[in-house]
Amino acid sequence: MEKRRSCVRRHAQALIAAVALCGAAQACELPAGTGLESAGFVLSYRTLPAAIALGEHFSLDYAVCPKAGAVMPATVKVDAWMPEHRHGMNYKASVAALGGGRFRAQGLLFHMPGRWEIVFEADGERLSHSLRLE
Numbered sequence: 001m002e003k004r005r006s007c008v009r010r011h012a013q014a015l016i017a018a019v020a021l022c023g024a025a026q027a028c029e030l031p032a033g034t035g036l037e038s039a040g041f042v043l044s045y046r047t048l049p050a051a052i053a054l055g056e057h058f059s060l061d062y063a064v065c066p067k068a069g070a071v072m073p074a075t076v077k078v079d080a081w082m083p084e085h086r087h088g089m090n091y092k093a094s095v096a097a098l099g100g101g102r103f104r105a106q107g108l109l110f111h112m113p114g115r116w117e118i119v120f121e122a123d124g125e126r127l128s129h130s131l132r133l134e
């Protein structure tokens, strides 16, 4: 098991605003990763492997924390699409809840180079991140 880091040390590594992580009354740990935010949630994710390869399956590890007033969602879905081409992936990711707001999605595959958008959905809220695959 990964040793829990202090709030201060975690912020040195994560890209999330400190207020979102430490300001809330509830204790919710976000691991280091790409940080996303919506009205009710903060989320961090990383891909496995770190560099996505064209035409090869990859996984996503992600974790969500509710902001003050929001409730931890039972599940957080993830999908990806190419906005300029108006199409998604040829595969549907399978999501496993690992507990404590952590999830692992497996079976994602980007079959074309270009701009992809990874879209998480937590309680009807979208958290998306855009990346370019060469």
Ligand SMILES: [Cu+2]
Binding pocket: 082, 085, 087, 112, 114
């Ligand atoms: Cu495309």
